[in-house]
Amino acid sequence: MIVFFGINLLPESPRWLIKHDYMKDGTEVLAKLRGLPETDVEVIAERDSIVASFESQAGHAPFKYSELWSGGKTRTGYR
Numbered sequence: 001m002i003v004f005f006g007i008n009l010l011p012e013s014p015r016w017l018i019k020h021d022y023m024k025d026g027t028e029v030l031a032k033l034r035g036l037p038e039t040d041v042e043v044i045a046e047r048d049s050i051v052a053s054f055e056s057q058a059g060h061a062p063f064k065y066s067e068l069w070s071g072g073k074t075r076t077g078y079r
Contacts, residue, residue, distance in 0.1 A: 018050050026050070
């Protein structure tokens with residue numbers, strides 16, 4: 001019950017905010033987590049790193065759960 005009600009008091013994750021084009025809000029949450037101002041080099045670098053990770057994932061096909069059971073190149077089904 002505590003988690004159920006307490007989760008409403010927590011901010012969204014910076015990754016979720018940035019992924020959904022809430023760049024300012026995502027930067028603000030990152031700054032609060034680090035205890036730094038929003039203009040700090042470390043906060044901006046982390047935000048840019050998150051954006052770069054989304055850009056690199058954009059070129060890949062979306063994940064399918066059926067891939068877990070296929071042989072494929074990674075042989076996930078074998079493991």
